[in-house]
Amino acid sequence: EGNATAGTPAYMAPEVAAGGTYGTASDMWSLGVISYALFTGEPLFGGDCADSPAEILDEILDAGYLECRLNNPALLDRSLNARNLLRRLLERDPRNRITPEQALKHPFIRSFLSNAGEASDGDKICIDIRFAHLFDSHCVERMERFTRLPMLKRMAMMSAAHLIDDDSVSAQQHTFRMFDQNGDGYVSFAELEDGLRRAGVAVSTDLRKVFSRVDSDNNDALNYNEFMAATLCDTDLSENLALQTFDMMDIDGDGFISPKDLLNFEPNLGSEGHALDVLMEAFPQLLASERGVSAEEFVVLYLARAPPLNIVN
The missing domain is CATH 1.10.238.10 (EF-hand)
Structure with a gap:
């Protein structure tokens, strides 16, 4: 963990933008920001090229702004599993944010690992015939x-x-x-x-x-x-x-x-x-x-x- 505010503003987790400590949970938030761009073709924060770093940090700290972006119509074309994973990555409270271990077991990720979208035999991934x-x-x-x-x-x-x-x-x-x-x-x-x-x-x-x-x-x-x-x-x-x-x-x-x-x-x-x-x-x-x-x-x-x-x- 660390407590220095450093990094590209648009990818900073709220706890980093607020000057608090950061750790693995902050990296998961950044992954969520990247995922949002992949799912929608748009940046989550700082979409206006004229936005200053301070304005981007304000957007990150504004819970209402995030909720508005998560209701982007472009996300409606994505599966429920994809949208669920995105919301769990972009959970504002780092204590409740999805962990790397949990993300690997998320149905959206498993659907690609298994080629079938289902798991069987405990943690084993089934093989699609x-x-x-x-x-x-x-x-x-x-x-x-x-x-x-x-x-x-x-x-x-x-x-x-x-x-x-x-x-x-x-x-x-x-x-x-x-x-x-x-x-x-x-x-x-x-x-x-x-x-x-x-x-x-x-x-x-x-x-x-x-x-x-x-x-x-x-x-x-x-x-x-x-x-x-x-x-x-x-x-x-x-x-x-x-x-x-x-x-x-x-x-x-x-x-x-x-x-x-x-x-x-x-x-x-x-x-x-x-x-x-x-x-x-x-x-x-x-x-x-x-x-x-x-x-x-x-x-x-x-x-x-x-x-x-x-x-x-």
Whole structure:
């Protein structure tokens, strides 16, 4: 929690605008302000470009103004669940405002996580049979292949997962949601194992080992980015994506990925010496005296197809 009045005025919660303390509840209010704009196409506060910061704060502190905005006819086109979530996000009393945990379980959010709009078996999210054809039955095989790639390529694919077009990876996205049974944004080992069994996919005896290697931050759960990176198909990768990834990793922009670049890109490597080891694992011919890995070399590594690998059950 804090008590300094700081931030973009239009997104400030009433308690922040009033100079009081703020915390997670204040962030939920800001999420409500953003949601209002997404639902209506209009800003909640400061809609008049001539509004000064002081005028915007006055609007935020005026309960009547908020109620008027929440009766915007544009919201009538939104579902009851959407409007309910919006009102709970924009609850003026932070003590009664919806929490992140409650929001994740709200019917409006669950309708997207489950693709079906209903929950069953306690906190588990049910799988809509209409989307069963999108399940990626080869995801574990690709995860195992991913763990056998040089660390540099694994890092590159983690970055690519941020850049790739959603339409190209819809099967992986739906598969992640199907595994993420409680909708918390992570896939635990138990969820992965249970999801595979429910989908009729044989579970490898090496599954725990594969899971642990994909879990790059060692928190015993796969986040969305880890899962997407590990399950990308060779056909999802392109030269353009490779060059975008290279530019992200070439921190100093000199056309080479040096050990210093790699360390700045991923500080968890700990030292330039370790970063050099990572580069040389992928490029054994690389000399310590060289500037680093060129864009051309990086593209070849990036687009190299992983060897096929069958999981032994």
